[in-house]
Amino acid sequence: MDILRKILEVKAQEVEEAKRREPLSAVRRRAEESPPTRPFLESLSAPGPEGVNVIAEIKRASPSKGTIRAGLDPRAYARAYQRAGAAALSVLTDERFFQGSFRDLQVAREAVEVPVLRKDFTIDEYQIYEARAVGADAVLLIVRAVPPDFLRDALSLCRELGLGALVEVHDEREMETALARGAPLIGVNNRDLTTFRTDIETSIRLRKQLPAGMPMVAESGIGGREDVERLLDAGIFNFLVGESLVRAPDPETALRSLLGTAAGSRF
């Protein structure tokens, strides 16, 4: 069985357990009492001052790479990313496969002013209320992980709750589905979640299928400024970057280098 199926199977069990611990009605109440969200979609709709927007990710580990950075301090990373000029943050909340947590998301969000994406495998509306309740400003919806009808309902729930949504695709067919269900922002994952192969040409290829004027996010496998420049040439100005920033000796300098701004760090 491929890893995505395995993750989704475990996730379904986790969501059922969470519902037993705290019923939907209670999470819903917490979501409704949550302070207003920060503007995620708006911050990615046009290129930033340097012509580039980076969603900088906090990721301790992944199924393809194992541990990426043991003992990662989410507060220090969040602040370094913001100082360097990140447009938004992405924080993994999956525990079992990515060693993330709601705690990481809350700590990171409290440390900065930029919007924060809950990076997880969203398969149930319960998780969308949960995201809003813990303070996320946006959620990830992976087309390959859910039925198309769920996607439509999830997107309307996000709008209702004031949450942004990043709809992740990996091929032409998924892009079509995402657009047909009204995705406000498409993320093209350069990593194939079934084989782990990563190729930034995927973003360049799929960019051509995007309606004029609609922004997209190139996700995964962005190792340095050369990759950013190749994607900029293809008309892509939003980037979701994890591993290369988390592994760098100094995440602030690494992010400045992606953005093409001067070095200088207090990390």
Ligand SMILES: O=P(O)(O)OC[C@@H](O)[C@@H](O)c1c[nH]c2ccccc12
């Ligand atoms: O670490 P990278 O190669 O820079 O990739 C970041 C991000 O795109 C990746 O973490 C990701 C993209 N889609 C996901 C879905 C679930 C978990 C993780 C992901």
